[in-house]
Amino acid sequence: MTRIALSRLPGERVAVSDGSGAVELAREELPDLVAEREARDDEPRWVWDDTARWYPPLLAAGVRVARCQDLRLGHDLLRRAPALDQALMDGPDADVWDRLRPGGPSEAVLFSVDDRAEHLRADVEDARQLRAVAASPESGRLGLLLAAESAGALVAAEMTYAGLPWRVDVHERLLVERLGPRPPRGARPALLEAAADEVRSLLEAPRLNPDSQPELVNALRRQGLAVTDTRASTLRRLEHPVVEPLLRHKQLAHLWTTNGWEWIDQWVRDGRFRPSYQPAGSTTGRWSSNGGGALSVPVQVRTAAVADEGWRLVVADVAQLEPRVLAGMSGDRALAAAARGGDLYQGMVEAGAVASRNEAKLGLLGAMYGATTGQSGRLVAGLTRRYPQAFGLVEEAARAGERGEGVRTLLGRGCPPISGAWDQESPDAPPDEESLAREASRRRAYGRFTRNFVVQGTGAEWALCWLADLRGRLWRLGGNGPLEQRPHLVFFLHDEVVVHTPTHLAEAVAADVEAAAATAGRLVFRGAAVDFPLSVSVVASYADAGKGGSATP
Structure with a gap:
């Protein structure tokens, strides 16, 4: 496989190196070169500093690439990989790579020649990463993780480019029904203000700002209601006429501020919701987003996510991902x-491990999140004897964290180190009882983090492999058109994907979604007999996923 490194040069030029030599060309010539090499070579791997900087302009020019190596993501990952000799990651410009942050497609390519971050040598860093991985005893797993991470970066750019289909008329109709007509700038919607007035009247507080927690707590206390917060769960326990309008006000205020008219103006263009995704935005490798609430499309506005005419949305999510990941990475056959073939929790009941599905769920979640008291704590103790490898793995990860040691995911992502210990802050001063207690508490908290890190991070690795394989399948399925005319990914959230597809290909897409999940399981867990069953819906609207049917608004 040919590796083609791209580096930015002064004067809006690009250096292109494929191992046989290097050429320079103008930036505007790059899409033609990439398209030509994609057609001529056998899936070349494009090597660049940051997919978010290089790929969007190519997509805008109608050029899709099959593979890339995202050096920024790779460098950050390898710097925390326990199975890597960190000395091999040092060298020219390593300090710049260490602090390189995600870029954006709107950022200018031409910067001052003195800005080292703008003119990094991709071929030099690529060679450094390849040498470091090759020298690791975990080279196979790290190589898979780097490839999956880079594929995820391609998916993120493509999802922003293609966008999630979004009907502005449906969204605005929902807002008018719930909030009233769009208010002038600086004013509040009529129905939201009406709910606020009702709250003020019932609490006998005409000047109350119901969005202010301190004011609202004081007003409730003046009515004889002993509250310390205004969470919905707290309010539902109260017996007072104000509860219903207050809960309604909270819901409407959240809709207005989170997914109201300003959200539409900012994030929906040309009938598409186009958020900005950030692969590996969290320490576990899970994604985050840089705005628009991309990783949390509320149920109440999903009715606006509607497939184009003649198209459908294929929505798939995996059942009980993290418990299945725990079974696979621990090698716990029981x-x-x-987990085989269906509901993992019910499978535990049928195996006689617990009496009910709820107990199975409480026990497994308790093990992964560190429950030590109450019903969860008691269940964990009993299930540890039944599933010693699985429960022992997370327990050892927790103990390592409490000792101040790092842990790693199955493919080799390392967790951030514990920091700020008293013995590092003041090595010459003997610790007192207060600092010892504070340090013990901090290490227990770090242990809870490392306990979940190994499972959540490995789950993120499985999901990346799922995305990577599915992306290739969708491209091969869709004929000869550009990305947006083929089946393509439009949404991803940890354990859920949404594909926009021509209707006649919807069933084939659903089959490929399931096949890609099975492939990801084999890649990550190497023959461990762990199933990853999916719930798959073919629908016209995202809101109909899981309902067993399709609807047209």
């Missing part, structure tokens, strides 16, 4: 057997 837990894997419980």
Whole structure:
């Protein structure tokens, strides 16, 4: 496979190196070169500093690439990989790569020649990363993780480019029904203000700002209601006429501020919701987003996510991802057997491990999140004897964290180190009882983090492999058109994907979604007999996913 490194040069020029030599060309010539090499070579791998900087202009020019190596993501990952000799990551410009932050497609390519971050040598960094990985005893797993991480970066750019289909008329109709007509700038919607007035009247507080927690708590206390917060769960326990309008006000205020008219203006263009995704935005490798609430499309506005005419949305999510990941990475055959073919929690019941599905769920979640008291704590103790490998893995990860040691995911992503210990802050001063207690508490908290890190991070790795394989399948399925005319990914959230597809290909897409999940399981867990069953819906609107049917607004 040919590796083609791209580096920015002064004067809006690009250096292109494929191992046989290097050429320079103007930036505007790059899409033609990439398209020509994609057609001529056998899936070349494009090597660049940041997919978010290089790929969007190519997509805008109608050029899709099959593979890339995102050096920024790779460098950050390898710097925290326990199975890597960190000395091999040092060298020219390593300090710049260490602090390189995600770029954006709107950023100018031409910067001052003195800005080292703008003119990094991709071929030099690529060679450094390849040498470091090759020298690792975990080279196979790290190589897979780097490839999956880079594929995820391509998916993120493509999802922003293609966008999630979004009907502004449906969204605005929902807002008018719930909030009233769009108010002038600086004013509040009529129905939201009406709910606020009702709250003020019932609390006998005409000047109350119901969005202010301190004011609202004081007003409730003056009515004889002993509250310390205004969470919805707290309010529902109260017996007072104000509860219903207050809860309604909270819901309407959240809709207005989170997904109201300003959200539409900012994030929906040309009938598409186009958020900005950030692969590996969290320490576990899970994605984050840079705005628009991309990783949390509320149920109440999903009715606006509607497929184009003649198209459908294929929505798929995996059941009980993290417990299945725990079974696979620990090699616990008993837990894997419980997961086989369907509901993992019910499988534990049928195996006689617990009496009810709820107990199975409480026990497994308790093990992954560190429950030590109450019903969860008691269940964890009993299930540890039944599933010693699975429960022992997270327990050892927690103990390592409490010792101040790092842990790693199955493919080799390292967790951030514990920091700020008293013995590092003042090595010459003997610790007192207060600092010892504070340090013990901090290490227990870090242990809870490392306990979940190994499972959540490995789950993120499985999801990346799922995305990477599915992306290739969709491209091969869709004929000869550009990305947006083929089946393509439009949404991803940890354990859920949404594909926009021509209707006649919807069933084939659903089959490929399931096949890609099975492939990801084999890649990550190497023959461990763990199933990853999916719930798959073919719908016209995202809001109909899981309802067993399709609807047209």
